[in-house]
Amino acid sequence: MGVRRGAGLAATAALLLALAACSEPESADVPSPVTEKGPEPSSATSSPAVPVADPAHAVDPPGRRDGRLWSADILVQWDKPLDDALVKQISRLEGVAHTERIGLGQVSLENRVLTIAAVDPGDYRNFTRAEVADFQEAWDRVAGGELAIDRSVARRLQDEEGTIRLGVEDDSPTLHVGAYTPQIPTIDMVVNTAWAADIEMADDNGLLISTDGTTPATIRKPLERLVGDDVSVQMLDIASTLGLDPDAQLTALPTGGTLGSVVGVYRYRVLGGGRIAPEPSWVAANIRTEVVPILGAVTCHQDLFPQLRAALLEVQSRGLAGEINPDEYAGCYYPRFIANTTSLSNHSFGLALDLNVPGNGRGTVGEMNRDVVANFKTWGIAWGGDWRYTDPMHFELSEVKAVGG
Template sequence: MRQLVALVLCALVTGCGGYAREPASTAAAPPPIPVDWSVEDPGPPPAEPLRPDLLVLGTDTLPEPLVAEVLAVRGVRGSLRLSVASVAVAHQTITVAGADLAPYRRFAAKVTAESEPVWRALAAGEAVITHEIGRDLGQDLGGELALRDQSQDFRLRIGAYASTVPTIDALVNVRRAEQLGMVPGNAILLSVDSTDVRKTLERVTGGTASVQPLSEPARGAGGERQAAYLTGGSVAKAVGSFSYRYFPDGSVEPDARWVSANIRTETVPLLGRVTCHRRMLSQLRGALTEIERAGLGALVHPGEYGGCYVPRFIGRDPRRGLSLHTWGIAVDLNVPGNLPGTAGQIDRRVVSVFKKWGFSWGGDWRQPSTDPMHLELAALVES
């Protein structure tokens, strides 16, 4: 299922254009992902737990020779191959890991490793999420994450809230990761003897993967670079991946090479000059051109445009994930009359045209969590 464009967990609080949201689908309840495989054995609590120190992360499956070099570095005490993805949660992202449960359990915090309900939930194909994400969800335990791609919707039950490995917001078992289209084996979780090992690993990996410390509370602040990429599908491949650093005010600085290759400022109908991802501009221009030709141009208010490329965290809080505006693939239209939590005043004929041009609309999310100003790139459409 690599064709997943961006899994949208429609129950999470997100932010766009400076506002916070809790998107959720208004459509008929989507079917659950079928559980057609045997239950995975999570094993017993570990007798010798491992401290999660470093995460080696690439945008594709790590080559076996590179993996062998990483594991041969002196000072590496324990390791585990993972699938790790930046998953779109409406217009923010969270980090999801897919793992074989028994070896992952050795890296978990003591209270999590010893909690049998957590591992039974994971074995049954449910998601375990952090307490912080759970707080943003606003759902009771046992609620469902609504996931959608270009062609179909799914539900994934929230089996437990638990502390996970630092920087990982949600955990699923390896079979579920396959169903969700996550790249297999693109990360290695490491326990090491000292921080000096990191420098050696950075030389070994070169530009193939990033080496991220997991013991630092501030991920990327003040110069530490992190990797960001969306999982699966044509949109994810089109927008590309980048490294970034962030600052105390919650703003984000993507790698200058990625910005130069992908972010453009151009003139489009009705809105004038906009700055967006180059792959979105043609579809944005197509939608606005069709709206104008249909005599609906007065329904789009250029003075109320809320922006497109705005690199930052949701609410400028690093714990809440990157906004999709960091990729430049979302726009906010007619902001004052379409605030979060309302039905929105935007004309539905305008929305219909945008959907035709491959955009999804925040107004489709369940009240009081609607975000009718928000339109994001969900599928590639030829001009």
């Protein structure tokens, strides 16, 4: 089944293709947003050049879209750069019409683990819907160092200046949102490859596959035999309906110094009821049950315990133990998706815990003692009450700190 190249103005309007506000003081020459209906189809040959917003993270502008569109049918993710010979073998499989290399990583933003793709804007755009692929200004902005993201995801995460910090550390890269565009299933946001090193992600560990007129599921088994057991192979036609491919072994490669070094490669399968089954070897190597002050026995990632124990000991020494109610502790390691989503949380890695749950619901100021909060932050444990959409019961590892003996 071919991909329809044309689309009317009404379809373009429905996609809400709009650019984010450009209020950065040092980017005064970045163009102001286009209207939400997007550009008229006839404007494709006359839209003005878009100034580069971030020269340090810019790639060559893609120019006008060239060549045909391809359906995004299968997404393959490795935990290392792709081998040229293997890519050639994949492209020769019966049913594979076209492939595109991309980088894939997972970034933790306010307890949501989202997938980011580092792409060549000129080539990758041909795997998107026609209205998106032909939205020239969006791809010029990605080439110029800005971020393309679905509007609903951006609304939760971007600040008043239209920027999003990609990571839990204070020095994580901060990108300006250049375009609101619908994304390929399972991908939440897109940057150009010049950002990959700063985000601490690969720029060549993923492969998009178009099967064109062939049903994607028919090549699943030969593809899986070719790439091996440790590689994630997702059918995107299923993901577009269910949110995720239930038959796939999925992979998370958290970016950034803290999560990347602590979590490593996280493979899992989807179970019913929002639950997941992490790879047993990862669980055996990383998850422990230990006794800590105030809370007693808890099950968490082994690398959280030194800082968690130090923070709770200091809470005790300062006479604040009564501010944490062990009966209102809601756990640390929970291998499941965030409720009503297909997004992992840091609880899936055992790197977050929920305290004093009844009085600290999402979207509220909460009742957490601020001295306790400050103490946790001192030990590299961030607080969800600081987020744009607050979660004051939630604490998570944000920085690995050495704890003395």
